[in-house]
Amino acid sequence: MLQKVRKAVFPVGGLGTRFLPATKAMPKEMLPVVDKPLIQYAVDEARASGIEEFIFVTGRGKVLIEDHFDRSYELEQVLMERGKHSVLENLTNSLPSTGAVAYTRQQEPQGLGHAVWCAKRFVGNEPFAVILADDLILSDTPCLKQMMETREQKGGGNVIAAMEVAHEHTSRYGIISPGEDDGKTVEVTHLVEKPTPEEAPSNLAVIGRYVLEPEIFDLLENQSRGAGNEIQLTDALSKLLNNSPFYGLRFDGTRFDCGDKLGFLHANLAFALAREDIGKDFKEIVRDVSQSL
């Protein structure tokens, strides 16, 4: 029987230099889109996809993320006294259950591949998911759930989230060399990290969601530094696809690059407009602002 994907890794050890000074003392994953930190969206997505264990690979700002996913008795007490029951309920319901969260520290930000490798002991020998919280996805069905369903349909293997990007932007992404393609799921035959438009084998980019077989850890362990002098996840994935089935899924949903200022602002706009409680009023504000431009 196909082994279930139960664990998700959240690499949150990057420096977030594109968001300084906001990220000087606070990890960028704590930046809020409307009223929820990016990392909370990522954990909610994982939970809604059936993930049971949550592994954070932190760097600096660890305390903030740990506190965010912990009970806050004083706050809960105050909310209770003030009769703010629905706020309190939302807060407590959003917490992963006790014992389901683990933290490990990437002592030096040596790259995403290194951050994933740091989770090796916590994941063990089973398939797992990786979610990059700064890739925020607005969708009806959680992106990770779509990917886990694809894995089940295929009878196992690795699945990465894929998205068509403008040809001139290929150098910002890992790019897929496509094999068999049914328009939704594509067989990945090769991966190239940040190719120029001339070198790019397609315009199908890898987005920050991965469902991986545990063999990736051995590949990461022995890997030398790649682009940007960092241990790149893409390099290890390129080796993994030689000995394990590998698919890219064109997921249903809109992705926002919240590691980038404009992407982050765009996400705030889209998520606020999609909200039942404030969407209508916010639309008026957006209309007023755009008329005054």
Ligand code: UTP
């Ligand atoms: P980015 O490439 O966005 O790097 O990382 P960054 O350092 O976070 O941000 P900038 O470019 O300086 O603004 C992509 C993802 O990989 C994680 C980041 O936290 C982010 O989720 N990451 C990156 C690590 O966990 N460790 C690393 O060493 C590098």
